[in-house]
Amino acid sequence: MKILVCISHVPDTTSKINFADGDTKFDTNGVQFVINPNDEFGLTRAMWFKEKQGATVSVVNVGGPETEPTLRKALAIGADEAIRVNTEATDGFFVAKQLARVIEEGAYDLIIAGRESIDYNGGMVPGMLAALTGANFVNTCIGLEVEGNEATAIREIDGGKETVKCALPLIIGGQKGLVEESDLRIPNMRGIMMARKKQLTVLEPAEVAGRTAAVKFEKPAPKGEVKLVSPDNLDELVQLLHNEAKVI
Amino acid sequence: MNTPLPPSRGELLILNKKTMSILIYAESEEGKLKKIAFEVASYARALAGQTGDTVTAVAINAENTAELGKYGVDKVLKVSDEKLSAFNARAYADVIKQAADQEGSKVVLISSSANDKYLAPVLAVNLGAGYASNVVALPESTDPFRVKRTAFTNKAFSITEISTDIKLLGLSKNSFGLKESEAAAAEEAFSPSLNDDDFSIKTESVDKTTGKVTIADAEIVVSGGRGLKGPENWGMIEELADVLGAATACSKPVSDMGWRPHSEHVGQTGKPVASNLYVAVGISGAIQHLAGINASKVKVVINSDPEAPFFKAADYGVVGDAFEVVPALIEKLKEFKAQNS
Numbered sequence: 001m002k003i004l005v006c007i008s009h010v011p012d013t014t015s016k017i018n019f020a021d022g023d024t025k026f027d028t029n030g031v032q033f034v035i036n037p038n039d040e041f042g043l044t045r046a047m048w049f050k051e052k053q054g055a056t057v058s059v060v061n062v063g064g065p066e067t068e069p070t071l072r073k074a075l076a077i078g079a080d081e082a083i084r085v086n087t088e089a090t091d092g093f094f095v096a097k098q099l100a101r102v103i104e105e106g107a108y109d110l111i112i113a114g115r116e117s118i119d120y121n122g123g124m125v126p127g128m129l130a131a132l133t134g135a136n137f138v139n140t141c142i143g144l145e146v147e148g149n150e151a152t153a154i155r156e157i158d159g160g161k162e163t164v165k166c167a168l169p170l171i172i173g174g175q176k177g178l179v180e181e182s183d184l185r186i187p188n189m190r191g192i193m194m195a196r197k198k199q200l201t202v203l204e205p206a207e208v209a210g211r212t213a214a215v216k217f218e219k220p221a222p223k224g225e226v227k228l229v230s231p232d233n234l235d236e237l238v239q240l241l242h243n244e245a246k247v248i
Numbered sequence: 249m250n251t252p253l254p255p256s257r258g259e260l261l262i263l264n265k266k267t268m269s270i271l272i273y274a275e276s277e278e279g280k281l282k283k284i285a286f287e288v289a290s291y292a293r294a295l296a297g298q299t300g301d302t303v304t305a306v307a308i309n310a311e312n313t314a315e316l317g318k319y320g321v322d323k324v325l326k327v328s329d330e331k332l333s334a335f336n337a338r339a340y341a342d343v344i345k346q347a348a349d350q351e352g353s354k355v356v357l358i359s360s361s362a363n364d365k366y367l368a369p370v371l372a373v374n375l376g377a378g379y380a381s382n383v384v385a386l387p388e389s390t391d392p393f394r395v396k397r398t399a400f401t402n403k404a405f406s407i408t409e410i411s412t413d414i415k416l417l418g419l420s421k422n423s424f425g426l427k428e429s430e431a432a433a434a435e436e437a438f439s440p441s442l443n444d445d446d447f448s449i450k451t452e453s454v455d456k457t458t459g460k461v462t463i464a465d466a467e468i469v470v471s472g473g474r475g476l477k478g479p480e481n482w483g484m485i486e487e488l489a490d491v492l493g494a495a496t497a498c499s500k501p502v503s504d505m506g507w508r509p510h511s512e513h514v515g516q517t518g519k520p521v522a523s524n525l526y527v528a529v530g531i532s533g534a535i536q537h538l539a540g541i542n543a544s545k546v547k548v549v550i551n552s553d554p555e556a557p558f559f560k561a562a563d564y565g566v567v568g569d570a571f572e573v574v575p576a577l578i579e580k581l582k583e584f585k586a587q588n589s
């Protein structure tokens with residue numbers, strides 16, 4: 001089985017979010033970048049398929065040279081090879097088109113992406129990839145098994161989950177649940193050394209017109225002071241929620 | 249009285265503009281439209297007011313479609329098809345695409361429910377549309393088409409420009425609200441042609457708790473953190489949720505330790521929450537937690553540590569021991585309910 005894991009390179013979850021150039025660009029100053037958490041759960045599940053079922057695992061990112069440390073980290077965790085499509089990831093459709101080309105050339109059986117990246121939260125790349133390539137697609141995937149040409153996937157739905165079956169090739173939008181938090185791997189020294197020798201192929205992008213563009217950013221209005229209520233006077237809290245906030 | 253001037257070329261073009269229809273997908277469950285469908289309808293009506301378009305809804309196996317009229321829908325395309333009784337992203341996207349084609353819609357609106365987010369990117373590709381998810385306001389301008397959406401998991405907003413002829417918007421829950429307007433929705437049967445490819449994914453089983461409000465649909469969410477010490481202490485959280493008619497949720501470590509199911513984990517890496525009221529008990533307010541729940545309108549925190557970061561993000565706070573505050577609050581709420589019913 002050939003697996004491709006799509007890796008988004010995103011600011012660490014603790015990052016302060018600031019903008020530059022008249023609020024038109026994300027300010028990367030002092031920001032630490034990591035593998036998108038949803039993708040990391042997927043990558044870890046891919047390692048399971050590698051170790052238990054002999055799958056080969058490639059990772060791919062659409063981005064500039066600055067994303068290579070993130071790809072190297074995925075290699076250190078155990079992926080076999082990496083691909084970088086050398087262009088700025090400006091729009092979900094644009095990224096999906098670049099990835100669709102990688103998928104068609106590589107004839108992958110299983111493509112694991114995250115349900116969304118935690119920076120732009122577009123939540124569109126995996127589904128668009130499926131529509132572009134004709135592969136099956138399961139979103140918010142929290143469990144995945146593959147036997148021969150058939151996959152069994154568990155999808156989180158509002159208020160529960162459902163189990164579905166389909167043929168490969170399959171694309172999933174993954175999240176926590178694919179593996180547990182405690183299954184996530186921190187690369188060890190040996191992994192890091194080996195990662196340096198693994199193949200990282202740089203591809204030039206296909207010419208594609210984007211369909212959306214973030215033209216400006218805004219930060220939420222600063223929050224007012226919290227109103228403190230004494231634990232001995234909870235009637236006041238009930239009244240505030242009823243009369244002032246009007247939520248009960 | 250002024251004699252009207254003959255229209256200039258530009259005005260002629262506008263006069264000749266065919267009224268178009270904004271299409272909404274009105275999501276239902278077990279035959280009943282969801283509240284979010286009415287919110288999407290309200291948004292579409294307001295947008296149609298700006299652009300001079302009409303509003304058409306497409307609904308799949310839903311019964312109470314006449315209610316859409318109350319929120320400004322002019323016409324409902326009703327699809328009744330056994331094959332669509334279980335949600336299927338590809339098939340549903342196909343239905344919406346065919347409805348948009350028939351109506352010649354240039355703007356297609358859906359919600360941000362799990363199912364809508366699932367079908368949206370497929371629909372966007374099929375329509376050749378640019379797609380903006382998590383939209384929180386009416387477009388700032390329609391030419392160029394610019395709309396505000398959340399980004400960086402609620403830590404910021406982005407103004408997104410969609411450059412395609414057809415636009416697909418996913419509306420964030422509770423961001424626009426319900427706005428009633430008088431219209432009588434005409435109903436029309438709609439029979440899209442579906443093919444086998446649409447059903448290449450087979451649903452084996454659905455495991456859903458019935459009779460409990462879900463985090464996605466809840467107006468109020470009561471959430472517990474590590475400060476509750478152990479799973480045996482969740483009785484009072486459930487009781488508080490019960491009196492409030494709320495869904496229960498939890499912080500990430502609580503689900504990682506197995507005190508509560510993963511489906512209750514909210515935050516940046518868990519479920520997003522956009523309720524009217526969010527009550528956090530024994531949760532410190534880490535940045536990743538807040539990011540996921542910040543879209544909630546009103547936040548209440550109960551925490552024994554006055555320095556807990558949650559107090560900076562909350563509207564109302566009680567500094568105190570949850571094991572005393574929560575039972576007392578339950579009693580007060582019961583009294584309040586008894587007086588107000």
Ligand SMILES: Cc1cc2nc3c(=O)[nH]c(=O)nc-3n(C[C@H](O)[C@H](O)[C@H](O)COP(=O)(O)OP(=O)(O)OC[C@H]3O[C@@H](n4cnc5c(N)ncnc54)[C@H](O)[C@@H]3O)c2cc1C
Pocket residue numbers: 013037472473474475476498499500501502513514515516517518529530531532533534535536537540550551552553556568569570571
């Ligand atoms: C990549 C990444 C992603 C993450 N994603 C998420 C996410 O999606 N959601 C999430 O929640 N977290 C997430 N986290 C974890 C987050 O950083 C925090 O560790 C977590 O939110 C803390 O949970 P907590 O508030 O329940 O526990 P703690 O931080 O331990 O806080 C417990 C609180 O309970 C209070 N307390 C103790 N006893 C009592 C009492 N008797 N009465 C009242 N209060 C009491 C304490 O004062 C304290 O403030 C993520 C972390 C990382 C690194």
